[in-house]
Amino acid sequence: MDEIDPQALQFKEVCAYYGAAMHMAQVLEHGIVNALFFLDFLPRKRSEWTDTEYEEFFEGNFSKTFGTLVNSLRKVTTVPDAFDDLIRRSNKRRNYLAHTFFRENMDVLYAGGFDEVVTRLNDDIGLFREADAALTTILEPLWLKFGWTIERIEAEVEKYQAELRRSKPDEVV
Numbered sequence: 576m577d578e579i580d581p582q583a584l585q586f587k588e589v590c591a592y593y594g595a596a597m598h599m600a601q602v603l604e605h606g607i608v609n610a611l612f613f614l615d616f617l618p619r620k621r622s623e624w625t626d627t628e629y630e631e632f633f634e635g636n637f638s639k640t641f642g643t644l645v646n647s648l649r650k651v652t653t654v655p656d657a658f659d660d661l662i663r664r665s666n667k668r669r670n671y672l673a674h675t676f677f678r679e680n681m682d683v684l685y686a687g688g689f690d691e692v693v694t695r696l697n698d699d700i701g702l703f704r705e706a707d708a709a710l711t712t713i714l715e716p717l718w719l720k721f722g723w724t725i726e727r728i729e730a731e732v733e734k735y736q737a738e739l740r741r742s743k744p745d746e747v748v
Contacts, residue, residue: 599703
């Protein structure tokens, strides 16, 4: 029987934490695009927009960098200083994760720094969650203005999840 390489297992675990951190960065990024929808798209279009304009808005914004999205947000609203600090730190950490993380941390992992790397990834996850929660606090009054209560949003999420389950292809046996 082959021995299990503890470093290989640690690397897999680091990849899982890394994936969770990048996921939370993307949740925040999606939240910023949603904020731009409520702060910019809806006020400009009112209730008169086409499906094509709607799709182009989201497609265009999702093709922008995180930093560009943040700058777009700052152009359409004044962000509180505390949120500005969170979003600046989030952008810096997101860029680090996307461009530098593995290059800088492989040596740390091989030197036995697994706990250190995982702790920093958990800190990143917490930072992105905190920034997303702060963004939600900023957006809640706008959601209510457009009739989007938390209950309505949760109901839409449930409908969407049911649709995904229905459209899931049958498993091949």
